[in-house]
Amino acid sequence: MFSQFLSAAYLPFAISFAVMIGIGLIEAIGLGLGHLDLDGDIGADGHSGLLDWLGLGGELPILIWLTSLLGCFTLAGVAIQQITEALHGTPIAWPLAASGALVLGGLFNTLAANGLAQIMPGFETTVISTDDLLRQRATILEGTARRGAPARAKVVDRHGQAHFILVEPHDDAGTIASGETVLIVRRDGARFFALPDTNTLLQSV
Structure with missing residues (x-):
């Protein structure tokens, strides 16, 4: 056979x-x-x-x-x-x-x-969509993020897994320094835009 x-x-x-x-x-x-x-x-x-x-x-x-x-x-x-x-x-x-x-x-x-x-109802995947990173907080790792000059940032998803992304300020004239924590508010392709936690609009968030 x-x-x-x-x-x-x-x-x-x-x-x-x-x-x-x-x-x-x-x-x-x-x-x-x-x-x-x-x-x-x-x-x-x-x-x-x-x-x-x-x-x-x-x-x-x-x-x-x-x-x-x-x-x-x-x-x-x-x-x-x-x-x-x-x-x-x-x-x-x-x-x-x-x-x-x-x-x-x-x-x-x-x-x-x-x-x-x-028969696999309990299966859970740790795979997430890129859009799932929106409304998450990230930390700028190196450099200063400016419009047109993104900085590398780290964001931890709901499963506890780290993702490394490129972040620019949401505001045209804004800057985000290394070590700052930001809230990711939108994305354009592979580039994310964020507001720093020091932004007065986020004080109650």
């Missing part, structure tokens, strides 16, 4: 199985690549419904979903080749088998992913 699995007719499924094992090893040694942020702006144009259908709309880590897809693809492909060989004495060409396995595997994975999401 093992030598048959390595034959040309089973090649896509052997590769899929190997990738699946590789992803499992990555997760096992704790690299944590499964916790990817898929939020983005997908809800605006209706793609969120597709992600929900695929099993990606909930809290299921992306690499667990991908591992499930590879497993379903492998099982569907092997089943197609085994059934074809039993009926006709020889497996079909791997492109045809892979096409069929992709369709069947995708359908099976939808059920599997949604099932996994249901």
Whole structure:
């Protein structure tokens, strides 16, 4: 069976199985690549419904979903080749088998992913959106922040993880010195704008 699995007719499924094992090893040694942020702006144009259908709309880590897809693809492909060989004495060409396995595997994975999401209700991700750093306080680490000349700052998110960002004063003529604490109020791309805690508007915040 093992030598048959390595034959040309089973090649896509052997590769899929190997990738699946590789992803499992990555997760096992704790690299944590499964916790990817898929939020983005997908809800605006209706793609969120597709992600929900695929099993990606909930809290299921992306690499667990991908591992499930590879497993379903492998099982569907092997089943197609085994059934074809039993009926006709020889497996079909791997492109045809892979096409069929992709369709069947995708359908099976939808059920599997949604099932996994249901039995993992306690999963919590420490991945946050960039916008989640807004309204958080940061500390200027070095240099003096001026408009057009940002300074490097450190902000700790709600999970206790540190992020290092570039900060400019919210006010055009403002400056923020090294060591000052600021409130992040807006961002433009990768650049954040903040008000220093010494600002009188923040005295009651």
